[in-house]
Amino acid sequence: MVFTDRTFVMIKPDGVQRGLVGDIVARFEHRGLKIAAMKMLLVSEDLAKKHYEEHAAKPFFPNLVSFIRSGPVVAMVVEGKDVVPMVRSMVGATNPKNSNPGTIRGDFAVDMGRNVIHASDSPESAKREISLYFNTSEIATYKRIDEQWLY
Ligand code: RTP
Ligand code: MG
Numbered sequence: 001m002v003f004t005d006r007t008f009v010m011i012k013p014d015g016v017q018r019g020l021v022g023d024i025v026a027r028f029e030h031r032g033l034k035i036a037a038m039k040m041l042l043v044s045e046d047l048a049k050k051h052y053e054e055h056a057a058k059p060f061f062p063n064l065v066s067f068i069r070s071g072p073v074v075a076m077v078v079e080g081k082d083v084v085p086m087v088r089s090m091v092g093a094t095n096p097k098n099s100n101p102g103t104i105r106g107d108f109a110v111d112m113g114r115n116v117i118h119a120s121d122s123p124e125s126a127k128r129e130i131s132l133y134f135n136t137s138e139i140a141t142y143k144r145i146d147e148q149w150l151y
Contacts, residue, residue, distance in 0.1 A: 005083045006036065008120045008129035013071035015116040016040070020108055021074050024117060027090060027104065028078055032150040037077040037139045043069050050132055060113075067113060075133045081151065084126055087119045 009028070011021055028035065043051070048065045055061050078087060092103025096115055099106035109115045120126035130139075144150070 005081060005123070006077055006079050006130060007084045007087050007126045008118075008133065009076040009078050009087060010118040010133075011074040011076075012068060012114075012116055012118060013073055014114045015108070016072050016074060018108075018116075020116060023108075024104060025074075025076075028076075028087070031080075031086075031090070032144075032146070033078050033080040033083060033086070034142075034144055035076055036079045036141075037134050038074065039134075039138070040072050040074050041133075042072055045069065047132060051129065063113060077130055077134060077139055084120055084123050088121065091117050091119045 011024055015021065015024060025035065025038075045065065048068045049056070051068070052061065052064055055064060058064075080086065090104060092099030092105035094105075094115065095112045096105045096109035097112075099109065099115075101107060104117050105115050120129050
C-alpha cells in the first residue's frame with residue numbers, strides 16, 4: 001500500500017547521547033508505521049533556524065537552536081495511515097511534566113528543553129520539514145512484509 005501520509009521525526013541530541021535511538025525507532029516499527037528515510041546528521045545553524053522558524057520571535061529560540069545543534073540528531077520520514085496525529089500522540093506533550101506515561105516524552109524525559117524528540121504538528125509542517133532535511137531520492141518506497149495484516 002502506498003501512503004501519502006508522511007511525517008517528519010527527529011531524535012534530538014539528548015536522545016542520541018542517551019542511547020535511545022533504537023528504543024524510539026522500535027516504537028514506530030512495532031506500531032506498524034513505515035520508516036521511509038532515516039539519517040544521522042549535525043544540524044547547521046541555517047537549517048536549525050529554518051526548522052524552528054515559527055518560534056523565531058520567542059525568548060527560548062536561541063537556546064532551542066543551540067540545543068538542536070549540540071550533537072548529532074537522527075532525522076526520519078515516517079509513513080502510515082493518519083501518521084501525523086498518531087506520531088504526535090506517541091511523542092506526548094511538549095513539557096514532559098504533562099506527558100503521559102507510555103508516550104516517548106512521558107517515558108524518557110523530565111525537562112521541556114531536553115524532550116528527546118521532535119515530530120511535525122500538521123501535514124503542512126511535515127511537508128515543509130521533510131523537504132528541509134531530505135531530497136526525494138533519499139526517501140524509499142517499499143512494502144512492509146506485514147502490510148496486509150496492518151491494513
Ligand atoms: P517540537 O517542535 O520540538 O516537536 O516540540 P513541540 O511541537 O511539542 O513544541 P513547540 O511548541 O513546537 O516547541 C518547540 C520546542 O521548543 C522548546 N520550548 N521551550 N517556554 C519554553 O521554554 C519552551 N517552549 C517550547 C521545547 O523543547 C519544544 O520541544
Ligand atoms: Mg513543534
